[in-house]
Amino acid sequence: MFPFWSHAIAPLLEVVRPATVLEIGSQHGETTQQVLAALPTAELHVIDPAPGFDVEAWQTRHGERFVFHRALSLDVLPSLPPVDLALVDGDHNWFTVSNELDVLRRTAASAGRPLPVLVLHDVCWPYGRRDGYYAPETVPAEHRQPFAYQGMVPGRSELVADGGTNGWIANAAHEGGPRNGVRTALEDFLADLPSEGPDVRCLVIEVLAGLAIVASDDQRTRRPDLDALLDRLADPRVRATIHDEGVAELRAIFGHPDDGTDGA
Ligand SMILES: C[S@@+](CC[C@H](N)C(=O)[O-])C[C@H]1O[C@@H](n2cnc3c(N)ncnc32)[C@H](O)[C@@H]1O
Secondary structure, eight states: OGGGIIIIIHHHHHHHOOSEEEEEOOTTSHHHHHHHHHOTTOEEEEEOSSOSSOHHHHHHHHGGGEEEEOSOHHHHGGGSOOOSEEEEOSSOSHHHHHHHHHHHHHHHHHTTOOOOEEEEEOOSTTTSSSOEESSGGGSOGGGOOOEESOBBOTTOSSOBSSSOBOTTSEEESSOOSTTOSHHHHHHHHHHTSOTTOOOEEEEEEOSTTOEEEEEEHHHHHHOTHHHHHHHHHHSHHHHHHHHHHHHHHHHHHHSSOOOSTTTO
């Protein structure tokens, strides 16, 4: 998610000024740390079953406003309070993401609050149209695609026996089709929003692994700068900058541009 930080996520936090934020999937805590620094008084709920940082030390450092849930998102989300903004970057599959979005919508609606501003990573290749499963046994078999621990290559639906991207994760055997991938989950969520609302604007930044931002009309009316920011992020020149800077950053970290999912 970090290639999107300076041009998209940081300005979004500045405009939305959320009092409560949720991060699904924190890994090494790179984005977590940035959110805590950017919003010094906000409460941040973080969900990750296998964090790669010292959660207890972070809890001591940040106090009660840093609330960590060592769990699968769908096990803990229904018991969380409504949030103003949610960063969704956990298990990259249709079942998990569509249910995460649905629980977030229902929680907000039952509290009489607007849909949180939703920020989803991995809406483009490789997981936009293909499920990945960190732990396939945690996703009900009837909601899983056939999968294999093999890598992915752009433009090719089948997995590859040697090399490719993210072969250490269980990846759906084929790309595309119904109920497959994060982008498909987002589109299905938007298509299934109840007719009574909320109405939303959805912007997809189609560079690198892709970032989607969903803002309800309610949020955009309350925060007039939100539309201006989304307009700016729709500008191809801004996207080109995000792409070029992101590729340089990924190259510096991984030695190749890849897609940003290994470490982001
Ligand atoms: C791509 S990484 C997140 C990167 C992070 N957002 C960042 O910007 O640095 C995905 C993380 O999601 C976690 N994860 C996997 N399945 C999950 C689930 N069902 N619920 C929450 N987190 C999950 C993994 O343990 C991993 O740390």
